[in-house]
Amino acid sequence: MKAIVRRAYGGPDVLRLEEAPAPVPGPGEVLVRVRAASLNAMDVHFLPGRPLLFRLFTGLTRPKDPRSGADLAGEVEAVGAGVTRFAPGDRVFGVARGAFAEAACAAEGKLAAIPDTVSFEQAATLPVAGVTALQGLRDAGQLRAGQKVLVVGAGGGVGSLAVQIARALGGEVTAVCGPAHVARLRAAGTERVIDYSAADFLAAGERYDLIFDLAGDRGFAALSRALTAEGRVVAAGIGAVGGLAGWAWRLAIGMLRSALGRRKLAFFVAAIRPADLALLAAMVEAGTLTPPVTRRYPLAEAAEATRAFLGGEAGGKIVLTV
Numbered sequence: 001m002k003a004i005v006r007r008a009y010g011g012p013d014v015l016r017l018e019e020a021p022a023p024v025p026g027p028g029e030v031l032v033r034v035r036a037a038s039l040n041a042m043d044v045h046f047l048p049g050r051p052l053l054f055r056l057f058t059g060l061t062r063p064k065d066p067r068s069g070a071d072l073a074g075e076v077e078a079v080g081a082g083v084t085r086f087a088p089g090d091r092v093f094g095v096a097r098g099a100f101a102e103a104a105c106a107a108e109g110k111l112a113a114i115p116d117t118v119s120f121e122q123a124a125t126l127p128v129a130g131v132t133a134l135q136g137l138r139d140a141g142q143l144r145a146g147q148k149v150l151v152v153g154a155g156g157g158v159g160s161l162a163v164q165i166a167r168a169l170g171g172e173v174t175a176v177c178g179p180a181h182v183a184r185l186r187a188a189g190t191e192r193v194i195d196y197s198a199a200d201f202l203a204a205g206e207r208y209d210l211i212f213d214l215a216g217d218r219g220f221a222a223l224s225r226a227l228t229a230e231g232r233v234v235a236a237g238i239g240a241v242g243g244l245a246g247w248a249w250r251l252a253i254g255m256l257r258s259a260l261g262r263r264k265l266a267f268f269v270a271a272i273r274p275a276d277l278a279l280l281a282a283m284v285e286a287g288t289l290t291p292p293v294t295r296r297y298p299l300a301e302a303a304e305a306t307r308a309f310l311g312g313e314a315g316g317k318i319v320l321t322v
């Protein structure tokens with residue numbers, strides 16, 4: 001089979017289409033014939049192997065695991081021992097190592113069925129970004145109907161889904177994004193959109209019950225100025241300001257402030273669960289969630305797709321078709 005592999009650390013050019021051995025499903029695994037995959041920040045930002053500290057886990061001089069991609073949608077080709085929820089021919093989506101390939105093996109518990117009316121491309125946008133948005137707002141953010149929500153970083157994959165999920169959960173949504181994404185977010189029905197290059201949302205004097213921060217560039221003390229008395233910040237994104245060390249420092253100080261005050265800061269890492277995947281797919285089927293597919297590339301052009309992701313103009317979700 002054909003797969004996108006990376007044999008070195010570097011920019012998008014390290015991503016090459018190569019012939020690779022067909023994966024064989026082990027116990028509890030499902031072999032998926034991939035029809036579509038989507039890019040996430042983690043596929044793109046760790047390509048250069050930085051921060052160097054991470055190489056202790058990923059390989060000192062070159063990636064130990066050359067596979068790339070996580071989000072996929074496709075058809076079950078075979079199942080390993082003990083798999084009970086899926087059979088060959090089923091349409092499924094979820095997360096697997098090496099999703100940027102013609103086939104990949106996923107753990108049964110990282111997959112859910114695709115409803116008949118939902119396409120492979122639509123389903124492929126949902127796993128990492130959709131689950132992050134859903135769990136960030138509903139679980140870490142404890143969002144309730146009628147609350148005011150600010151999504152910072154709303155132009156990206158997680159953010160474009162988060163503004164819709166927040167609305168579906170009954171939130172009154174304000175989106176903060178760059179100028180390239182304002183029109184798309186308005187067209188998607190977002191009540192208020194703030195272009196961060198034209199206005200500072202902190203200077204507007206508005207108060208929010210929940211700030212879902214995917215940009216990660218501001219500390220909790222600054223964001224708190226835009227919170228209600230018992231408001232909450234959910235931090236999911238790692239900001240560029242000050243590098244990883246600067247972000248970790250802001251988070252540590254923020255957690256301390258949060259422990260001492262009524263306004264709260266929560267950092268969370270999304271966990272892929274079948275029930276949440278199924279909920280997201282049901283929302284797409286019901287028309288309450290529209291997958292924000294902004295660009296499509298054939299699998300062979302994964303490097304080009306990665307350049308587009310890094311460029312930022314596309315925003316939303318970039319899909320690879322297989």
Ligand SMILES: NC(=O)c1ccc[n+]([C@@H]2O[C@H](COP(=O)([O-])OP(=O)(O)OC[C@H]3O[C@@H](n4cnc5c(N)ncnc54)[C@H](OP(=O)(O)O)[C@@H]3O)[C@@H](O)[C@H]2O)c1
Pocket residue numbers: 040041042128129132152153154155156157158159176177178179180181196214215216217235236237238239268269270271312313315316
């Ligand atoms: N905690 C978790 O479990 C988890 C899971 C998935 C992703 N993440 C993290 O969540 C973040 C978003 O992921 P993603 O896939 O949505 O990435 P993405 O598609 O690159 O989106 C990031 C967005 O942030 C925007 N942005 C950057 N600086 C901003 C600022 N100062 N103010 C407002 N918006 C700003 C960018 O907007 P412009 O292009 O308009 O500048 C971009 O659209 C990443 O940091 C990722 O690592 C965390």
